[in-house]
Amino acid sequence: xxxxxxxxxxxxxxxxxxxxxxxxxxxxxxxxxxxxxxxxxxxxxxxxxxxxxxxxxxxxxxxxxxxxxxxxxxxxxxxxxxxxxxxxxxxxxxxxxxxxxxxxxxxxxxxxxxxxxxxxxxxxxxxxxxxxxxxxxxxxxxxxxxxxxxxxxxxxxxxxxxxxxxxxxxxxxxxxxxxxxxxxxxxxxxxxxxxxxxxxxxxxxxxx
Numbered sequence: 001x002x003x004x005x006x007x008x009x010x011x012x013x014x015x016x017x018x019x020x021x022x023x024x025x026x027x028x029x030x031x032x033x034x035x036x037x038x039x040x041x042x043x044x045x046x047x048x049x050x051x052x053x054x055x056x057x058x059x060x061x062x063x064x065x066x067x068x069x070x071x072x073x074x075x076x077x078x079x080x081x082x083x084x085x086x087x088x089x090x091x092x093x094x095x096x097x098x099x100x101x102x103x104x105x106x107x108x109x110x111x112x113x114x115x116x117x118x119x120x121x122x123x124x125x126x127x128x129x130x131x132x133x134x135x136x137x138x139x140x141x142x143x144x145x146x147x148x149x150x151x152x153x154x155x156x157x158x159x160x161x162x163x164x165x166x167x168x169x170x171x172x173x174x175x176x177x178x179x180x181x182x183x184x185x186x187x188x189x190x191x192x193x194x195x196x197x198x199x200x201x202x203x204x205x206x207x208x
Contacts, residue, residue, distance in 0.1 A: 001027040002046065003114070006038040006064070007053040007080070012103075016051060016080075019107045020114060035059035039067045047075060049098075049118050054081040054088060058171055060154055062092065069096040076117035083206060089128055095150065099123030144190040145207060152189070155182040159195055160202030 001024055007013050013031050021027065030045065032038035035056040042050065050068060054061035065077055076098040081088055089100040098117035101109060105125070113123040148156060151172075158168040165179045172179070183195075192198055202208045 001048045001118070002030065003027050004030045004032060004038070004041060004045075004047045004050045006032040006050060006056070006061075008033050008055075008057050012053070016110070019110055020051075023111045024114075035061070035064045038064050042068050042075065043071055047072075049114055050075060050077045051114070052077055052079055054079055054083070054092070060157075062095070062150060062154060065092065065097055066095060066150075076120075078113055078117050078123065089124060091146075091150070091153070093122065093124075100128070101125060143205070144201070145205065147189045148186060152182055152186050155179060156186050156198060156202060157208055159183065159186075160199045160208045162199075 003020060003024070005013050005016050005020075007016070010033070013033075017029050017031075021029070030041060030047070032041050035058050038050070038052065038056075041047075052061050052064060052068075056064065061079060061081075065079065068075060068077055073096070077096065078099040078101070079088075079092050079097045080101060080103055082103050092100055099113050099122055101113055101123065105113075109125070116123045145153060145156065154172065155168060158171070163171075165176045165183070168174075169176045169179045186198065187193060190198070190201065192201070
């Protein structure tokens with residue numbers, strides 16, 4: 001088995017590797033510290049599963065997931081995040097993630113999640129599965145940020161993190177004018193008027 005661990009913190013990569021190596025004793029591990037490195041390693045090498053952090057320098061894990069699915073649509077990708085499951089999981093599962101779990105999860109959960117996605121299943125925690133089931137059984141009003149496209153969602157998080165349009169444009173490889181257009185769309189879709197409101201909403205809903 002070949003497992004690619006992608007996280008921008010070396011200590012986190014080492015910790016994940018140790019947890020998985022205890023269970024998958026014959027596994028080979030690879031590491032990637034940036035979004036681009038992860039994408040290139042998936043293009044050039046064969047992996048059985050990718051463990052991917054959603055918060056990466058430069059391009060986000062969400063965009064990395066999209067790139068992986070373009071080149072290796074059947075490759076299982078388990079997303080890891082410090083953010084609450086219900087804020088990201090549904091969006092990531094829709095675009096091809098095989099599973100989602102927070103970094104606060106117990107080590108045995110990580111092992112179980114990897115086993116499940118490698119076997120072709122999907123992994124979410126019991127708490128999230130219950131919440132997703134409740135979405136189907138009752139009429140829940142869609143949160144404003146769920147109305148956004150994936151790119152608009154990324155820009156919202158960048159704005160809420162205090163980054164300027166110039167910095168956001170550079171990180172996403174877009175023009176400042178395009179970022180301004182995204183900002184206007186976000187404000188319109190979320191019925192807000194300025195960055196302060198967006199930032200307050202993002203913090204309140206633990207999107208950043």
